[in-house]
Amino acid sequence: MKKLIVLITLIVCGAAIIFGNIHWNNKISAHGEEMKNTNREASDENVEEDIKLDISTYSSNLPKGLQQKMNNAISSGKPLQLVIYGSDATSDEEGAWPYLLTKQLKGIYGEELFNVTVLSEGNKTTLDVVEQKSYEEVNKLKPDVILFEPFMLNDNSGVIGVPNTINNIETMIKSWEESNKDVTILMQPTNPIHGATFYPKQVDELKVFAETNKIIYLNHWEKWPELADETMKEYLIDNSQPNEKGNKVWADFLINYFIAK
Structure with missing residues (x-):
């Protein structure tokens, strides 16, 4: 009986570790995707700002x-x-x-x-x-x-x-x-x-x-x-x-x- 309890405990702990890793990886992946989107949006904004800067430079006579x-x-x-x-x-x-x-x-x-x-x-x-x-x-x-x-x-x-x-x-x-x-x-x-x-x-x-x-x-x-x-x-x-x-x-x-x- 004691051996059975130990075995069950090990299985539960192992499952907890596995599910914990899966949850953590999913969280990291989601955060990474969110960061990508944020960086992409920031990059697009920077490109638009660069274009506006060029417009301002070249259009100053207008x-x-x-x-x-x-x-x-x-x-x-x-x-x-x-x-x-x-x-x-x-x-x-x-x-x-x-x-x-x-x-x-x-x-x-x-x-x-x-x-x-x-x-x-x-x-x-x-x-x-x-x-x-x-x-x-x-x-x-x-x-x-x-x-x-x-x-x-x-x-x-x-x-x-x-x-x-x-x-x-x-x-x-x-x-x-x-x-x-x-x-x-x-x-x-x-x-x-x-x-x-x-x-x-x-x-x-x-x-x-x-x-x-x-x-x-x-x-x-x-x-x-x-x-x-x-x-x-x-x-x-x-x-x-x-x-x-x-x-x-x-x-x-x-x-x-x-x-x-």
């Missing part, structure tokens, strides 16, 4: 509102809709300044932050665009940001006149802001041309309009040769639209604005 939109886009995973809108000088062809700008935006900020659409009105004037209401095509794209080149060179015929040009531009902007009160509008002139006299005065009026209405004005003209300089012709096709060299100087200005070094 308005605060746009910087916030970019951070929100990263957090939500929903890309910003950037619409580049303008005349035939704003081409969607490879090698044109919108193409060069888009390539750099995606190279620095990643493929998913900006969804870029280029809309060109060709040789239309502001009057043509307003009468045809083709500017409303911009609204259909639900833009967060509009980079607007308002056909100033096409209006340089003397027929429309600067006051009418400004009124037409106001009509377009009003429509975009009514469609999205939070839209960010960045305005820029069409390319300069050699030997122009009246045209630069029109562009000056555009700058005044932008500043008066607190619209950011991107004056890429400062990177081109002087209007009277013969070398200006090297940047243009038939002293009109930008060639490869002209597109590059225009793109470089915008790249340096969107991507601070």
Whole structure:
């Protein structure tokens, strides 16, 4: 009987040890998995913080509102809709300044932050665009940001006149802001041309309009040769639209604005 009691005691103790080990191993395993998940979440948060840090570094030239939109886009995973809108000088062809700008935006900020659409009105004037209401095509794209080149060179015929040009531009902007009160509008002139006299005065009026209405004005003209300089012709096709060299100087200005070094 004494031997039987000892045997039973040994069996009970052995079972207790075995079940205890199993319980302990399960607890350690669960804790380890919990730590893995915690570390994974922390790692994901660190990656997101690193991205935000990079955004903050490269976007320092941009308005605060746009910087916030970019951070929100990263957090939500929903890309910003950037619409580049303008005349035939704003081409969607490879090698044109919108193409060069888009390539750099995606190279620095990643493929998913900006969804870029280029809309060109060709040789239309502001009057043509307003009468045809083709500017409303911009609204259909639900833009967060509009980079607007308002056909100033096409209006340089003397027929429309600067006051009418400004009124037409106001009509377009009003429509975009009514469609999205939070839209960010960045305005820029069409390319300069050699030997122009009246045209630069029109562009000056555009700058005044932008500043008066607190619209950011991107004056890429400062990177081109002087209007009277013969070398200006090297940047243009038939002293009109930008060639490869002209597109590059225009793109470089915008790249340096969107991507601070």
